[in-house]
Amino acid sequence: MCLAVPGKVVEIAGEGELRMGKVDFSGVQRQASLAFVPEVQLGDYVLVHVGFAISRIDEQQAMETLAALEEIGDLGELGPPDEDPPPPGRREGS
């Protein structure tokens, strides 16, 4: 029930608590309330839950997250590759 889907705002109409947007989810377009994301502009990505945008997706944060992931991939201290057995764990109780 907390499922929420990211989509791009392609149309905006109305104001305040009646502000609605047409949101494009990879080609499928649906109306969603934009009442809770007053800062959202055309072209922004929002996270939609039961017909309401609950969050604007922060592009800067998304890029930083992905950049940090690339960094992880680049580091040489990743431990043994996939086919090697896992390192022995020091099991201390549970």
Next chain:
Amino acid sequence: MRHVDEYRDPAAVEAVRRRIRATVTRPWTLMEVCGGQTHSILKFGMDELLPDEVRLVHGPGCPVCVTPLELIDRAIAIASRPDVTFCSFGDMLRVPGSRDDLLKVKARGADVRIVYSPLDALRLAREQPERQVVFFAVGFETTAPANAMAVHRAKAEGLANFSVLVAHVLVPPALEALLSADGVEIQALLAPGHVCAVTGYRDYEPVSAKHRIPVVVTGFEPLDLLKGVLAAVTQLERREARVENRYSRVVVRDGNPAALRMIEDVFVVSDRAWRGLGEIPRSGYSLSARYAAFDAERVFDVGGIAVSEPEECRAGLVLQGRLRPTDCPEFGARCTPEHPLGATMVSTEGACAAYFHYRRGPRETAAAG
């Protein structure tokens, strides 16, 4: 799909997985709180990617699953009335009440509708003023602003034929109850990213401090989940215990102010009974006095319907992370999505449903043998 595909990239998943393996030196037990995360984990096989030391247990984050039996019976009593159009999210329809479920009531001719949004129910109320339109307002904090808006709009528009049956629950009080119980094995929490999109994560800071437990705000895609696990085990290995936001493209510390204002306008915090967990103080929302006229329990006088929980379903243990669904003797045998004993087998966020859909191998093989 943008903001989805990037977080399913196999090379990146492998890199984070190896980092987790290089970080972990001892066994740790993590709970992912949200049932949506449970389904992602099983669907993508994330649990099988983790080193043996990292065990994921599944939390109570399935609003349909924790809705008490008596509320289902009250919903059925209301939906059975000839003057009522009863609207609900889809996965509530198959949840067993004490005798029936909403789907059977619908099959007998009741006007039960599946809606995508509470605004759909509101539209039905506008379109058919001669009928009573009731919306089953189930959900965690994620859904509360939407359901609050429906009630708020109904009042603003003077829609006297609209009401809601409220079954709203809150995550932090449930975590507090879970962590305060005896014999807790949970050492870190992956906090529900979409709940936190609405509320922020300030309410998790006292939980983390009191129980000395890492709490990592986590998203729903494979990489989000692995990043959440990595952050949690890194804290555990360093003996740290704090709230960390690993879903920063969606979540900020203070949450969504417009959504929180709407919740505050319509709801008040109240005690709530949780199926499987019992009564938890200040763990849910009820309509505030200003909106009492929209309370379906009052409109239809069903507050007196009280029943106790069935004993044969062990969903309570599943919801506390104390029983793996496949270890339940009824799993896949007497209990299936077609004939469920409890809500965890039917909800799209129920742990039993997740195992039934994605992980039936060993038991089926054993049963066949």
